Amino acid sequence: QSALTQPASVSGSPGQSITISCTGTSSDVGGYNSVSWYQQHPGKAPKLMIYEVSNRPSGVSNRFSGSKSGNTASLTISGLQAEDEADYYCSSYTGISTWVFGGGTKLTVL
Amino acid sequence: QVQLQESGPGLVEPSETLSLSCTVSGGSISGYYWTWIRQPPGKGLEWIGHIYDTGTTKYNPSLKSRVTISLDTSKNQFSLKLSSVTTADTAVYYCTRHTVGQGSHYWGQGTLVTVSS
Numbered sequence: 001q002s003a004l005t006q007p008a009s010v011s012g013s014p015g016q017s018i019t020i021s022c023t024g025t026s027s028d029v030g031g032y033n034s035v036s037w038y039q040q041h042p043g044k045a046p047k048l049m050i051y052e053v054s055n056r057p058s059g060v061s062n063r064f065s066g067s068k069s070g071n072t073a074s075l076t077i078s079g080l081q082a083e084d085e086a087d088y089y090c091s092s093y094t095g096i097s098t099w100v101f102g103g104g105t106k107l108t109v110l
Numbered sequence: 111q112v113q114l115q116e117s118g119p120g121l122v123e124p125s126e127t128l129s130l131s132c133t134v135s136g137g138s139i140s141g142y143y144w145t146w147i148r149q150p151p152g153k154g155l156e157w158i159g160h161i162y163d164t165g166t167t168k169y170n171p172s173l174k175s176r177v178t179i180s181l182d183t184s185k186n187q188f189s190l191k192l193s194s195v196t197t198a199d200t201a202v203y204y205c206t207r208h209t210v211g212q213g214s215h216y217w218g219q220g221t222l223v224t225v226s227s
Contacts (some may be wrong), residue, residue, distance in 0.1 A: 001171060003154070036213030038155070045204055045220050046155065051212040089155050091213065097168050099145075099208075104154040 004029065004090055004102035011108040017078040020105045022090030023071060028100055030071035034093035037066060037075045040104075041086045049088075050075060077107075085109040112137040114205050114218035122199075122225050128192040132205030132218055135186065139163050143208040144188040146179060148201040149220075156201075160208060161188055195225045
């Protein structure tokens with residue numbers, strides 16, 4: 001299974017919105033609504049931010065939203081805050097009943 | 111509150127077997143996928159595999175020949191064995207509780223395993 005494709009880095013100013021893409025194939029992202037997004041701060045364990053494409057776990061800010069079109073999923077963060085600076089990873093269920101991650105995107109808040 | 115804690119040697123010699131355990135507290139073993147994920151230093155996340163409460167396992171195809179995940183419900187623990195390790199297996203290893211179809215809501219703090227002689 002090949003890793004999902006994410007941009008290596010994105011940036012934005014406080015208050016702005018950014019979107020991180022996650023591209024797979026019809027055998028993973030495009031074939032299932034089991035796409036999730038994780039936030040990871042340096043030295044910390046990842047934190048689940050979005051599951052099933054667009055659902056937020058309890059306690060996650062509504063500034064975080066997810067969507068999917070075809071083989072590409074997206075994470076949008078609105079009203080950027082300094083604390084959002086972190087690495088973000090997408091993950092998808094696959095047709096062989098495994099899970100695969102994206103390569104990760106480093107978000108810089110300018 | 112659900113908590114997971116990894117334990118095991120921090121240093122493993124090349125060609126040996128890496129063995130880690132994850133102890134689960136604050137919740138039941140039933141109804142979840144118990145998962146191992148790793149992250150080489152400075153790199154991204156890699157899904158290793160999972161075990162369901164029935165004992166059914168699934169592994170990353172790239173690691174399948176070397177990985178075994180097992181579950182001990184009496185101890186509320188699950189374990190990872192990775193055989194014939196090389197320096198490429200040096201990573202922080204995380205154990206997680208994965209809700210079916212969703213994702214890993216709960217993670218251990220991670221444990222660094224270095225493969226070196």
